[in-house]
Amino acid sequence: MKQISFVQRSRGRHWVGDGFPVRSIFSYNDLAEQMSPFLLLDHAGPADFEPTSRRLGVGRHPHRGFETVTIVYAGEVEHRDSTGAGGSIGPGDVQWMTAGRGIVHEEYHGSDYARRGGPFEMLQLWVNLPAKDKRVAPGYQGITAAQIPRVELPEAAGTVRVIAGELQGVAGPARSYSPMNLWDLRLVAGKPVRLTVPAGHTTALFVLKGALRVDGSDTVVGEAELAVLEREGDTLQIEAVEDTTLLLLGGEPLDEPVVGQGPFVMNTQAEIRQAFLDYQSGQLGRP
Numbered sequence: 001m002k003q004i005s006f007v008q009r010s011r012g013r014h015w016v017g018d019g020f021p022v023r024s025i026f027s028y029n030d031l032a033e034q035m036s037p038f039l040l041l042d043h044a045g046p047a048d049f050e051p052t053s054r055r056l057g058v059g060r061h062p063h064r065g066f067e068t069v070t071i072v073y074a075g076e077v078e079h080r081d082s083t084g085a086g087g088s089i090g091p092g093d094v095q096w097m098t099a100g101r102g103i104v105h106e107e108y109h110g111s112d113y114a115r116r117g118g119p120f121e122m123l124q125l126w127v128n129l130p131a132k133d134k135r136v137a138p139g140y141q142g143i144t145a146a147q148i149p150r151v152e153l154p155e156a157a158g159t160v161r162v163i164a165g166e167l168q169g170v171a172g173p174a175r176s177y178s179p180m181n182l183w184d185l186r187l188v189a190g191k192p193v194r195l196t197v198p199a200g201h202t203t204a205l206f207v208l209k210g211a212l213r214v215d216g217s218d219t220v221v222g223e224a225e226l227a228v229l230e231r232e233g234d235t236l237q238i239e240a241v242e243d244t245t246l247l248l249l250g251g252e253p254l255d256e257p258v259v260g261q262g263p264f265v266m267n268t269q270a271e272i273r274q275a276f277l278d279y280q281s282g283q284l285g286r287p
Helices: 028-035 111-116 269-280
Strands: 004-009 013-016 020-027 038-049 057-063 066-074 077-081 086-089 094-098 103-109 118-128 139-143 150-152 158-164 180-187 193-196 202-214 225-229 235-251 259-261 264-266
Touching (some): 004 020, 020 028, 028 038, 028 202, 028 225, 038 066, 038 202, 038 235, 066 077, 077 094, 086 094, 086 139, 094 103, 103 111, 118 235, 259 269, 264 269
Antiparallel strands (some): 004 225, 013 020, 038 118, 057 103, 066 094, 066 118, 077 086, 077 103, 150 158, 158 180, 202 235
C-alpha cells in the first residue's frame, strides 16, 4: 500500500501575465528528482473576472524540451503557437502542447468568456521529455471533455476521467513520450477508493477542492495541497473527508539530468545556452 512521503503546499500566489492568478505548487527548481517526469504544477484560480473587452493572459513566449498540459475547470483559454495550431478550451477540456525542439506560443482568456466574465480555474502541468525526445517536432493535442472517457468507481464512490494512461482497461486519449497516468477524479465523501498504479512510478495527488486521507493516515490533504507518495507498492487507498476534486499524477521517473532556465528545460547547460541563442536569433519555433 502506498504511503504519503510528504505534502507540498503552495508558497503564495502571483500573477502570470495579467490573466492567470497562480499558486505554484512545485517546480523543477525544488523537486526535480522527487517529481520526475513532472517539472512544474501551477494552479490558476479559483478566481472571478469581470466582463472585459481586453485580452487577458500571456503574450508570445518560447519553450523547448518539455510538454505543457493545461486542464480547464472553469472559464476558457485560447492558445496559438508557431506551428499554426491552436484553439479554445473550456471546462473539462485539455490542451497538451509538445514544445520539443522549440515552440513560441501565447495563452489568453477565451474571447467569449472574457466578454461575459465569471469563475476561472485551471491547472498547468509541465511534463519533461526524455533526452532522446527533446528535439522532436513541436505538436498540439486539443482534447475536448467529450473525448475523455469516464470510469465509474465501485460503490458509487465517484468518477475518474482518464486523460492519459489507463484505468480498469480504459485508456485516455492523450499521447505522451514516457509512461504516465493523468486522472481527474471526483470523489464522494466517506467512501474508500482503491486504485492500482504502477510500482516504482512517481505518484502524487493534487486537491483542487475538498480534502482527503491516504491509506487511513491521520494527515488530511486539503485544497491546493499535493500529497507525494512513496514509489514502493502498487495499491493506493484514499478516502474523501468531504466531496473532493483532485488530479492524480503518475509517471515513470526519467532518471536524467534536469537543467532548466525559465522557459527551457534540457539536460545540460550547453543546451540551455543554445536554446537562448536560437530564440534570440529567431530560429526557435521555425518549421
